[in-house]
Amino acid sequence: MMQNKLGINIKEIRNSKGLTQLYVSKKLGYKSTSMLSEIESGKKGLDAEKVPLLAEILGVSINELFN
Numbered sequence: 001m002m003q004n005k006l007g008i009n010i011k012e013i014r015n016s017k018g019l020t021q022l023y024v025s026k027k028l029g030y031k032s033t034s035m036l037s038e039i040e041s042g043k044k045g046l047d048a049e050k051v052p053l054l055a056e057i058l059g060v061s062i063n064e065l066f067n
Helices: 002-016 021-028 034-040 048-058 062-066
Strands: none
Touching: 002 034, 002 048, 002 062, 021 034, 021 048, 048 062
8 A cells, every 4th residue: 555655656746847757767777667667556666775766866855755
């Protein structure tokens, strides 16, 4: 449940900033968009060590990712 909310938040923030899945995926070190797509859809969780990096990429605080 929690990771699906996180995924929805990531997608909403990413879209609001006009960032593509490809851009964010590459910045996170993923080779393709499939991992980010699965995180956003709630199929996979985001690795804890990637949370601060993702917040930085999206220009939000870690708290904003989860709320």
